Amino acid sequence: MRLQRRLLHNEFVCSLASSISTRLQSSLPKTEPQSFRQFADISVRLASPERLQPKPEVKALQFGKQFSDHMLKIEYHARAGGWQQPIICPLEYLSLHPAAKVLHYAVELFEGMKAYRGRDGVIRIFRPELNMLRMNMSALRTGLPGFDSEELIKCISRLISIDSEWVPHSEAASLYIRPTLIGTEPALGVTEPESALLYVILCPVGPYFGTKGSNSVSLLADPSFVRAWPGGVGDKKVGSNYGPTILLSKTATRQGFHQVLWLYGEDHQITEAGTMNIFIFIINDQGERELITSPLNGLILPGITRQSIIEMTKEWGQFQVTERVMTMPELRSLSREGRVLEVFGAGTACIVSPVSSIHYSGEMIQIPTLDQPSPVYSRILQTLLAIQYGHIEHPWARRID
């Protein structure tokens, strides 16, 4: 009976997701992608020397609270031919009409990327084309204008070069890059905005949960805390996925947990943890080691760290790597049988974050992630860091000149 319910439910979810995808694709604008003004048109206005801020020390960095000296701004006006000239200027307050759609209807999306200063002094960014692809998908879903990915990467690279001294001289820190796209048209109708602003700000950031993996996190898995659903926007990086989670995350923190493990459905499917994708490393029914992560079924964010981990571990070929739904009852059973080796989160901000316990249905499930002699999460983390900080040359790392 329980299995039947679960199958019915999954069938419902899959058919919904597929139906939405088909319908939305068939209803997308048939026009050409909107042309993005060339990077070559960029205008740069530097901050005067007395306005330059002191760079904070690495140990004093707080995530997302200190910003570099400059920003990138590109306005979009449908009636003025679309995208306007890219502008790099001193970081400044934005001037928005109080009826701007972003302030009422969450017509907004963002990305998260990082620039790393390697031991060779070279600054690199990690697979930026994937962030741009996801940003364009978020724009399409939110009624915001699309753009040419490579042109925006060039503009962002120029911004990073101008603020290059803000890229920390440390392998325990990096420069967080926040591209943002908001609907600015001052009109209260719930419709696509005719004007928009794409902007990019930069923040030096330290380790999110520590880079040595010594800081593991505890998760609260409560089926009443729901992040996304079929027909929603759970697979897009839009503001609407975040605001509604604040109170729930706070509730978890108050109860002593680091983050929420987001579940979905009657069968308590594991989807994401906090703002990270989740990986579960187990001994499967064939007695083999298997790394499992949630599939891209519309309910989870298609993380770039997630994708990189899947590609990297498949290339290693040392264990099975599977994208499939795992439920909390299944994880609990595997745990009771001693078959859960590791659980870890993955994302741009945290990179890889080991999980030590999951509270579910009145029970604290202990996860021996930190007890493994040579844990997979740690090897993944070290490999990613080696690529990002240029210890090894790799096509995923793109140099900023």
Added chain:
Amino acid sequence: MRLQRRLLHNEFVCSLASSISTRLQSSLPKTEPQSFRQFADISVRLASPERLQPKPEVKALQFGKQFSDHMLKIEYHARAGGWQQPIICPLEYLSLHPAAKVLHYAVELFEGMKAYRGRDGVIRIFRPELNMLRMNMSALRTGLPGFDSEELIKCISRLISIDSEWVPHSEAASLYIRPTLIGTEPALGVTEPESALLYVILCPVGPYFGTKGSNSVSLLADPSFVRAWPGGVGDKKVGSNYGPTILLSKTATRQGFHQVLWLYGEDHQITEAGTMNIFIFIINDQGERELITSPLNGLILPGITRQSIIEMTKEWGQFQVTERVMTMPELRSLSREGRVLEVFGAGTACIVSPVSSIHYSGEMIQIPTLDQPSPVYSRILQTLLAIQYGHIEHPWARRID
């Protein structure tokens, strides 16, 4: 089998909703409600005469595109004691840090109210205490600060009196009031904002779909278009409920429909239509007339027009009034038996809007709302208008001095 699935599904929804409610309530801050600075502290800076805009003609009004001369602003800073002095000033652009949480994580909510100029020249607002209650509930859910309802009503009333000439001299128009609350703290963490801005802007608006009821709407009921979900924020008036619907509504419009009829779940429960609550007037199994609307199960907005219609029609006592889930298959069956008399939407913007057809599962269900000799929707609309425009004195209408 189908019934069993439906029961299981409903049981799941109800238990989730109940669980969330209990948990959130138990986790709410135990502190006193934050005190709102007194209306008595209000500061008023009037626009200079040359800056006053000409009032548009009623027939030229477009919803939410023209704004009055002044606005109300109240800043909140947790570190500076909370709410600051209320300020009425000329309508102006807002200056926001590019890292303001509202621009990234949709930390935002709003309300919709109207001021009506009666045939007696008196300006009235409709049950504003209910908007303030809902706004406080939205704030609680979004991590934004709560406030004293009556003090804010006084501030808004003062704003309306200053811009009183913007309340149209017409019973086919009104002044739309848009209280908005946004998180302004410049920090990229997904946490409660330490600073916020509450502001109110005003727009003269004409009839949304016409006040005579001659303009009926057609709805697209597509189960892949999902507005809200248990564990989400479907019952709060927050930006996150709106942005994700833009593309779906546009898809419906492209297919020739006015609005989306939002369904939920495997059994295709009817929840809302566009941005309206929905009412269905039928002949029930006992052969009696019955007015049915979706219950407040967390999936629909607790509309003030909805509540007023329920209270009003119950007081009339001429037919049954029921809050319960109706599914699309049930509506289709009733329609085939000729037992659907009327369907109409209800909300502050549209007041009451008759529905003429619903497209569902490849079939166009015709609704004879406009064919009734003395339709209920029309009596409801006329009664609400009579209260709002002061044809009858009623406690729901509050005078602005």
